[in-house]
Amino acid sequence: MSAPLWTPTPDRIAASRMDGFRRYVEQRHQLELVDYPALHAWSIEQRSVFWQAIADYFEVRFTTPPTDVLLNGEAMPGAQWFPGATLNFAEHLLRRRDDHPALVAIAEDGHREQFSYAELSAHVAGLQRALREAGVVAGDRVAAFMPNTWQTVVGMLAATSLGAVWSSCSPDFGTQGVVDRFGQIEPKVLIACAGYQYAGKQIDLTDKLKDILAQLPSLERLVLVPYTHAEASSADFASVVPTSLWQDFYQPGGEPEFVAVPFGHPLYILYSSGTTGVPKCIVHGTGGTLLQHLKEHGLHTDLGPEDTLFYFTTCGWMMWNWLVSGLAVGATLVLYDGSPFEPQAQRLMDLIEAEGISVFGTSARYIAALEKAGCKPRETHQLSRLKTLLSTGSPLAPEGFEYVYREIKADLCLSSISGGTDIVSCFALGNPVLPVWPGELQCAGLGMAVEVWDEQGKRVYGEKGQLVCTRPFPSMPVGFWRDEHGSRFHKAYFARFPGVWAHGDYAEETPNGGLIIHGRSDAVLNPGGVRIGTAEIYRQVEKVDEVLESIAVGQHWQGDERIVLAVRLRDGVMLDAALEQRIRRVIRANATPRHVPARIFAVADIPRTVSGKIVEVAVRETIHGRPVKNTDALANPEALEYFRDRPELAS
Template sequence: MSFADRPLWTPSAERVASTALIRFRDAFNAREGLSLKTYAELHAASIERREAFWSLVWDFAGVKGEKGARILADDHMPGASCFPDARLNFAENLLSCSDDGDAIVFRGEDKARARLSWRDLQDRVSQAQQWMASLGVGVGDRVAAMMPNLPDTVALMLATASLGATWSSCSPDFGVKGVLDRFGQIEPKLFIACDGYWYAGKRLPIADKLADIVPQLPTAATVAIVDYLGEAEAVAASLPRAVSLTVALDRFPAKAPTFVRLPFNHPLYILYSSGTTGAPKCIVHGAGGTLLQHLKEHQLHCDIRPDDRVFYFTTCGWMMWNWLVSALASKAALMLFDGSPFHPSPTTLFDYAQAERFSVFGASAKYIDACKKAELRPRDTHDLSSVRLIASTGSPLAPESFDYVYEAVKPDMHLASVSGGTDIVSCFVLGDPTSPVYRGELQAPGLGMAVEVWDEAGRPLTQGKGELVCTRSFPSMPIMFWNDPGAVKYSAAYFDRFPGVWCHGDFAEWTPHGGLIIHGRSDATLNPGGVRIGTAEIYAQVEQIPEVVEALAIGQDWDNDVRVVLFVRLAPGAALDDALQQRIRARIRAGASPRHVPAKIVAVADIPRTKSGKITELAVRDVVHGREVKNKEALANADALDLFRNLPELMS
């Protein structure tokens, strides 16, 4: 493929010199007797001298705890051990401020607003901590929460972590089976839920769902209902073992919270695989690895500073919520939002950014593409002068979306498309605030992450497409999967393909600038005629066509080969006639290659996606081939799968 010759944005010398990344590089040079200058040199040294690198991350970020003398006790994957002598508490590191400055600002689409100072947040965490301790919640217990992205959710997570218990959350739009498939496996001691939520102007109570869920979580000795719709007490009264959270916390005075310091890999979070190919895997992440990785990504890659105002559009069922909350450890304020990003206005999030002076604006690639299709021009309508970084993840950001951000949102600003996942609760590839941004490219592999691209035989590639792998261990690897004796599922998930090497499942390619392009998930890679094609390459072309709202591509087994089938959801009033099909094929042929051109194009009314908004190619592929989709509860709109069943267009 062709790569951009000229950058879309280059940081000024003054901006580069002011970054934490440069201060860190200079500290690393001084500590190790080096003379590193470029990001590429720093990255190479962070791999070659990993113990020194991660030790300095701890010191540079001011981690509260006892670091210990050893940094890497075991470097084998799986089973690597980092900071084996360290002790810390995750919540203590996120609550190091206690003044009257903003810690959390909240907006809900129902016009709900809240503002918590650092002192307010500490008080709320303290009350929740005392209440949880009175219930016997402590080290090793699980607390499960079905919650919107509220300040209370953050405070309850911090209280859980302060006691050494383990937090797991999902959003309230999950169905009964989706909740039980997740929380039923981890057997929580405490279950927390809201009384309902708002979305797209609709008030959505969940009392009926809770009536089905609570009896099937028998280990939850207490159920707490958080008030969002004004019905918490009534909902609590209708459920066994339930209490209104407000009533429960009012019994405890606000005072300084206390913190239990525990080993580096003490379980902090349980996150979940998407579950579209079976029951969700329960991925357990350690407190130290999560904290250290997020501090590195926030401070060095995003240049987040004390008093910054950090926003990411996310729900509590996506790992970006966990990533966002960690910004408190850098003494930045969280900007929380819950609801539809386009209600009551398409500019809702930009209105919020202007009013609260965001420093970091994070959203999914799909959100940015939707703004482009809606022809929003925030640079003409909003004051975004405070925004230094726009971050995008969830799926590859199309080259045209890079153009859109710099042309229509803000021209002088760092745009970082990042890629990682729930599996590592962080990123493999992300932004570099000291280097140029090129169209369609993720700027750089993460510091301390030994990222390579391998071919089918396990040979490193310097050009061309292959599997994204990580050849050395890193702190935020999962510490285990829940209920996985012998780590059988864990090993199979990441290490079966290349033993001893993390294979992430992304189809990737290096660029001449030292960045990467992610071409989609490798398990969704198309193989017409034996040539591997990334679905993201097709979407980048198709979604530029105004009539196409979104698209999904699969490989259909056909005539002893694989043919590319493209499904398109069209804009209102558009029709998939011969002329539009010809334009779609021509666009793909010119912008990608003749190999990418679909054999079949089919219009559908909806495209299935996971709860975190990602389209689910594998589930559609299974339906088209007549195979059972094992866990429809993982999908936000499972009914859409029926649109792909027994299609006459695919019978010939």
């Protein structure tokens, strides 16, 4: 059994908000909860008491108090949280009104803007008035086609302060990808940028935006943010929809008003990846999102008013929605728009040092890329304030954990986290009071009845199976947009195990109380009837220095399935017989012979969603000659062509 890579000191545990909450619960309810497992078990068995304690601990302001905490509490779906309660989401993110920095927005070219909590509130108040004058009322949709910058946050807060529903896509989405999403939800107002910069390239969005506007007949107003396209004019779009430039649309000042809405009132609409068809529009409720994010930021991430939070994300990924909730605990948010490798691989490490970031979030892919680039930030950067590093998007391999502690910082809480768009939060995540074990997510979240089940619906330990949640939780989606009878929603999560949320992750519970994610269930490989998670292969291939990244899929072959592996190699490296053999040898030695691919071939690129996740299902469809239904959901759909009609897969 391996040793933990990091263990919090008694002083750090005692100073954490997680331990403070444990003591709060003990005192208030006359309990003895000696450690996190005891606290977690209580949070599951006493769900109503637990979620009320979260609301009380974080001083959630109900405009109208609830008549109960939980009705129909064993039904999933169907449980009702905090019936009768009304509140406003934006109000909780704007409770702080002093001169402490709320937002620091940094562009790829280094341009930096900073706003205090008081200034942020003034901008929200001004934009709120303008949106109200434009006819926006509770329940209307306000959409954004925007980069991760301060205007996007102001837009979300102004819209939700009115009880409107917020939805966003990043500007790297294709035209059809935007229309497939916003076309379903029929926004009244669109906030959009006229251009952006990525990897040193200036990208003019004028033509793309005109195409999008022409296909959104519900729009009554475009609010145009020039951003990197300073010469943009409202006249460019006024013939399609009434258009105002951001700087002309409102004047900051005054105090925002907050429209109280029911606990389950729609707050956000997020989208499934859309790689197997038109994206599903996932509706998240106001109160459930707030409570879950307060719990995750305040307790699991140990984020507080003196912290500075960063997450590398775009507005097309749920991590943006998660990031902005850091305002609810009074933290400073650092927003970055651009390539994480521009002008060099350590760009984000530069940000940690320059901005004093204490909680840094990124993807497992970025950590692997830092290691491949030979970066040793502990030698080149001052990272004294950094206390927590968060990783998500894909499973972080044990070697990635070891790299972080060896080359970034030895004394920090490295938290691999997993949940998703479906719940706009996490099932399993970090914990400042627990040790960090290589390759493991530290724990299931408080209030989340997470288990791993086999195909017969039996809980298993130390074996791979389906990640499920067996009891209701407040951040479960309200449903899918325009799914009046809930049939599509039920099929997506509850058809496999009736009354139990099946998340679609292939996972394993560990003896340490943590979890390992082995990949998505729909991408599980099945050679000879043996189920293999793709992450099991990736974490071995990452050990081969010549390989930058890889993708493994199952190919139907002679009545069975065989594993095929595509690799993207460093510049100048060729895939010869010797390198192939070395890749196979590493996989065989560290996994099993079953994990060894039958075929290996090199590709120039690997297709990804716009949030950076590799798309095994789309590649699997391509190698079998079947159409991929919605390539506009991909950031680089042209990469699929590298997998079509491969001679290596014909024999």
